[in-house]
Amino acid sequence: MSARPLAPAAILRDAGLSALVAFGLFVALIGLRLVPTDNGLALEQRWRALLAIVGAVFVGRLLMLGWRAWRPAGAPTPRVLAESIRRSARWVAPLFLLLALALPLFAGRYVIDVGILVLTYVMLGWGLNIVVGLAGLLDLGYVAFYAVGAYSYALFSTTFHFGFWTTLPVAGLLAGLWGVLLGFPVLRLRGDYLAIVTLAFGEIIRVVLINWTSFTGGPNGVSDIPRPTLFGLKFNGSGDPDTFAAFFGVDYSITQRFVFLYYVILGLALLTNWVSLRLRRLPLGRAWEALREDEIACRALGINVTVTKLTAFAIGATFGGFAGAFFATRQGFVSPESFTFIESALVLAIVVLGGLGSQLGVALAALVMIGGTELFRDFAEYRMLVFGIALVVMMVLRPRGLVSGRVPSVSLGKPKEIAADLVAQGRG
């Protein structure tokens, strides 16, 4: 955004115009309201609320433009701010890792539980980031792979009594397989079309889960899914010799299970991160990024475009499957309700907010979005509103995500980060 300062009169006019637009937008939306009465509907007029909104827009716009015009000389411009955020990423990431590792030492059960939830979404975000952020394939049905993973573990463990650690790779493999099955026919589609088909696929999986009652338990889902064990040690208070508490001779506390689950998901998330970072440095990962930049150029270079896209899809799906298996074992219960479109949208929002392709950005976005909504639980009904506002604010202030720089994956000397505002907008 160019920050050419305006004269006071121009600022006033601009703010007035914004207020007028706000008035036009909200006059019917907020100013009028239908209320049911004994004899039909009546129109309630809420001019006070309307005035408040229009006033807020006017004052807000005034402040914004005024700040731009009379900014103190030393105040950081958005670019300088972004630069410092980017530079601090070097120590922020290890700091967050340390904090994440140490969290169970000082946090209570509730915080650990929230941490588990956040980490699940961090993992999902990193998994989807491979598909959307690196390969540039807009996948609106990521939750399908999460569901395949969850149901894989749920069914294998309840039917064949397989343990968590045996089933985990199977769940990932099955999800990856579904990724390939879906990817094969749709990956020749581009942009919007791909998004729509993946969206439909996510819904199809959910509808199948609801209706195939004999196999999936239908709307009732699958319950009594076994909890994970630590080398065969269970986490319960029965006092049996094969429980964690008895084996180590400590008193049983339910927190132990939470801490264990926490470290399991932390490990899984870090595995996802490690694999993503490794892949980025391999020719395959570079090909994904190249594909996102220019598909025709990739063809001209002899890259097998279909196979390359398919691997991104399958690897992303595999991590979704891992996360799903973890979800099933954590909940002890799965049902189709957990795999609605809103989950896909949430994970996608995390990836987009975090800055497509940025590992740290995705983790921060997950922390803010999941941890934030968990903290403000009392305002749950405003969740979507806050969500929307946050997205709009992001689009205005940092259209390429929280952390939007890109470090080249190879370099001979010191790696130099490429500034976000120099990074071209991706072409459809």
Added chain:
Amino acid sequence: MTALLRLHGVTAFYGAIQALKGVDLEVNQGEIVTLIGSNGAGKSTLMMTICGNPRARSGEIHYDGSDITQLPTFEIMRRGLAQSPEGRRIFPRMSVHENLLMGAYGRAPGEAAEDMERIFALFPRLKERLAQRGGTLSGGEQQMLAIGRALMSRPRLLLLDEPSLGLAPLVVRQIFGAIRELNRATGLTVLLVEQNAFQALRLAHRGYVLVNGAITMAGTGPALLARPEIRAAYLEGAH
């Protein structure tokens, strides 16, 4: 001389629109052949059809003695063809180094390092700009990068689509000089598409003229340059 690339009666369509109407063309081993023609004649389509994207509807394309007409693009490119496509199409967010590595996709990293040195000898500018993002290079540097990237696959036949597009005359001379040097020193065979007919015909051993998807004239560079129709259609005021 044997033909490294031979097209016979090649047609290509975009939906119902016929872009190539039975093209016959030969490129011999070690030659620089240029294809000239005005905007929309089908030059780029011909280059892309050789690479199988779009696939030829009818006719035959032979490369190095085998029929490649029906092969998928990545199979064709694996046989020693490389293309620097129209508009350069470098990867703008990736560094020069990464762009070059993409050209060596699927080959051993050791070989790639060797090839990169050869390319730096040809275009020293690229070595200076190694860590720079492709999108921030100048037009000439981008063209050098596009050619360098294509050369990273060690091709025997290099397809160059309008390398002079939008470049200053001095830079064009530099690029054409590099093409001549490559051809002379390594025997690289080049099929060069150009609108800049005068310079292209002076550089090339032979040339073809493409009009509305069909070849209308062929001959050696000097012979074509001498033809009055060519002078009238493509060279008026060009130098």
